[in-house]
Amino acid sequence: MSALPLRLFSCLTLFEFSKLCRCRSLAFPCHCHKYFSYNTNHLAVSLSRHNCSYATSYVHNCASSFRTCWSCSRLVKDLAFFCECGKVQPVSPKWSYFDVLGYPNPEPVIDVIDLGDRMRQTQKLLHPDKFSAKTQYEKDLASDASAYVNKAYSCLQKPVERYEYLLHLHGVSTDNVDFKKSDNTEFLSEVMNIREKVEEVIRDILNPSHSEKSLSELSGTVRELVSELRQRLNDEEKIIINLISRTDWTGALISLSRFKYILKVFEELREYELAWKQLGINVTTT
Incomplete structure (x- = not known):
């Protein structure tokens, strides 16, 4: 690998370890999320030209693991409900029920006691009392997040619904199974x-x-x-x-x-x- 991509890659690593969030701690303009998005694309191209496939993948993964806070424009970890500025974030349409309750991977077997603990801990953060003095937009975001957590819990605690959801995540429809064709x-x-x-x-x-x-x-x-x-x-x-x-x-x-x-x-x-x-x-x- 040539010196240029190495230096760029090192900078990106430093950027990641600084949590990709505080503009004032980096020599970047205030809209650092735009700068970051632009430069990671060019960095990925540069790395690919030098046959750095692992590093190229790393760059793209870093960029896709964060989103932008609607309030302060800082970068927020993709699966986080809150930005470091304290503002609640919208529920991402990419989040699965497993994601929203903190499971690293979709699993067919779940400890329902642990599942309940995860749900309650998350709901504490989203309780309406914590948003009584907030704007209506923030109240709506918290309410939407809380409803999604409840929906995830309701699905995952029931074995049949959990198995159906796992199949759904992999593009398998659970409707109209023909047992005759399935030799059953x-x-x-x-x-x-x-x-x-x-x-x-x-x-x-x-x-x-x-x-x-x-x-x-x-x-x-x-x-x-x-x-x-x-x-x-x-x-x-x-x-x-x-x-x-x-x-x-x-x-x-x-x-x-x-x-x-x-x-x-x-x-x-x-x-x-x-x-x-x-x-x-x-x-x-x-």
Whole structure:
């Protein structure tokens, strides 16, 4: 690498380590974001001419990792809600639900307790009381950010919605999966058989006359069905997580659809949990 790109690259590194934000600390004009954008483009061209592919990528990444504060024109880290000047920033349309809650990468498995902590810590920063004396524009920005955080939390805390969102991030539609084309006719047949058992159990639960023998049999059937459906859900969820981790999006989509089929049947059975407990059947679905 020639001396010129090295010097320029060193300057950019110094610029980054100075957090790319305080105009007065650098020999740049006040609108440093425009200067920075202009010069990084020329720097990238210069580096590419000297076959510095890594450095060129570094320059572009530095430029795209920041945005400009609407109030003071300082550079703000892309995933930050606030500028160093204290002003709340608009939610970026590029932010994913994982980004907004501080996850470095989209993950299929999330600790829901940690997720809740992240949401609450973020919402503390955006609480309306902190903006009572601010301009209407700042109040609106904080409100929009808070709503987006809530939306992200609501999605990520639910496994099915989280898996669907992960697929969406990779351009995979979760609508209209054709099980016949996906060679899942055997699975559908199994689910239909389980659904028939569930419907039969529900009829028995709603039957007002139960002998001691029939209640005992019903209790055993309910216990077996709950156990079977739980196991199927656990097994299918492991498959989904594995396929997502392997970036097999088509396989993950099919597995997720199977999971949703089983979950729907399980939820139909759960609706009658209170009714069977009133009959003395001590089986829980949680």
